[in-house]
Amino acid sequence: MQHRSGRGWTMAGTTPHEPAISGRRARAGHAEPPDDAVPIAELRDEATGCRRCPLWRNATQTVFGEGPEDAEVIFVGEQPGDQEDRAGKPFVGPAGRMFDATLEDADVDRRKIYVTNAVKHFKFEPRGKRRIHSKPNAGEVQACRWWLDKEIGRIEPRLAVALGSTAAQSLLGKAVPVLKRRGEVIERDDGLRVFITIHPSLILRIREPEDKDAERERFLNDMRKVKRLMAE
Ligand code: URA
Numbered sequence: 001m002q003h004r005s006g007r008g009w010t011m012a013g014t015t016p017h018e019p020a021i022s023g024r025r026a027r028a029g030h031a032e033p034p035d036d037a038v039p040i041a042e043l044r045d046e047a048t049g050c051r052r053c054p055l056w057r058n059a060t061q062t063v064f065g066e067g068p069e070d071a072e073v074i075f076v077g078e079q080p081g082d083q084e085d086r087a088g089k090p091f092v093g094p095a096g097r098m099f100d101a102t103l104e105d106a107d108v109d110r111r112k113i114y115v116t117n118a119v120k121h122f123k124f125e126p127r128g129k130r131r132i133h134s135k136p137n138a139g140e141v142q143a144c145r146w147w148l149d150k151e152i153g154r155i156e157p158r159l160a161v162a163l164g165s166t167a168a169q170s171l172l173g174k175a176v177p178v179l180k181r182r183g184e185v186i187e188r189d190d191g192l193r194v195f196i197t198i199h200p201s202l203i204l205r206i207r208e209p210e211d212k213d214a215e216r217e218r219f220l221n222d223m224r225k226v227k228r229l230m231a232e
Contacts, residue, residue: 008045028073033069036190037154040069043147053143055121055136060085063114065151074114074232075099075155076148076167078199085122090115095201099163102200104217106223108230114155118170119144141170150190158227159185160192164199183222185229195229 038046044064050056062079066089083093091099103110118141124131136144148170152160162168168176171194172186181196186196203219206212 033154034112037156038150040151040154041152043154047147050120050147052146053121053140055119055140056210057101057157058124059121061088062120063088063117063122064120064147065114066090067110067114067116067153068112069114071112071114071155072158073161074116074152074155074159075161076171077115077117077163078166078200079117079133079136080122081133081201082122082124085131090117094204095199098200098203098216102220102223105220106227108223108227114151114157116148116151118148118166120147122215129158136166138169141166144172157192159195159226161195161197161226163197164202168194168196168197182218183225191228195222195226197226 044062047062047064050062056062059080063084065074067074077091077095081093081095084090084096090096100110104114119136119192121144122131123134123136123140125134126132156158160171162171162176162178165176165178168178171192172188176186176196178196178198182198183196185193185195197221198215200219203212203215
């Protein structure tokens with residue numbers, strides 16, 4: 001089956017569950033997920049054996065999304081880092097701590113949001129004993145969109161937050177200049193609104209303290225906007 005080639009989706013593949021990208025229910029009631037939407041626990045189980053791209057070979061495990069199935073907002077990062085790969089949970093390393101602290105300052109309760117990544121295996125280059133993050137390529141992002149679509153199909157969030165360019169690419173099916181468009185909401189063909197912001201690891205990479213503080217403040221303002229959008 002062909003899915004929305006205009007958004008860059010391609011053949012759905014041959015495994016039993018097609019991506020749940022059609023027939024989004026009306027937002028207003030936020031009632032039951034569509035009948036064909038697979039529960040997150042089942043998706044997580046299926047994804048443990050994912051071989052849709054070669055990244056599984058070197059990673060410790062698949063890091064699937066986490067959060068309530070009735071979350072109104074889904075936050076999407078790039079891919080698990082070193083600590084996430086070991087823990088099997090998204091955003092628990094340094095970027096996760098920056099993310100958590102900013103959410104707390106913006107009064108967004110992480111327990112009420114669903115947090116996931118565009119790519120669910122850690123891609124890295126070994127350097128001595130260290131594993132250095134390596135950006136996933138377009139093919140890897142495309143292959144893993146299978147899972148993100150299924151997560152969205154199950155949760156049916158009212159809002160998605162793209163944390164950085166890989167997430168924006170995956171959610172919108174095209175490259176988005178994140179620094180130019182941060183703070184904006186872009187609506188997808190299926191009606192899902194996607195809020196664009198930076199990846200929190202960008203803040204960690206800034207060395208100059210004043211610049212770091214300023215970027216952290218901008219990210220906090222973005223999270224405050226998300227909080228307001230959640231309330232709409
Ligand atoms: N960076 C991400 O994009 N996701 C994580 O889970 C951790 C770091």
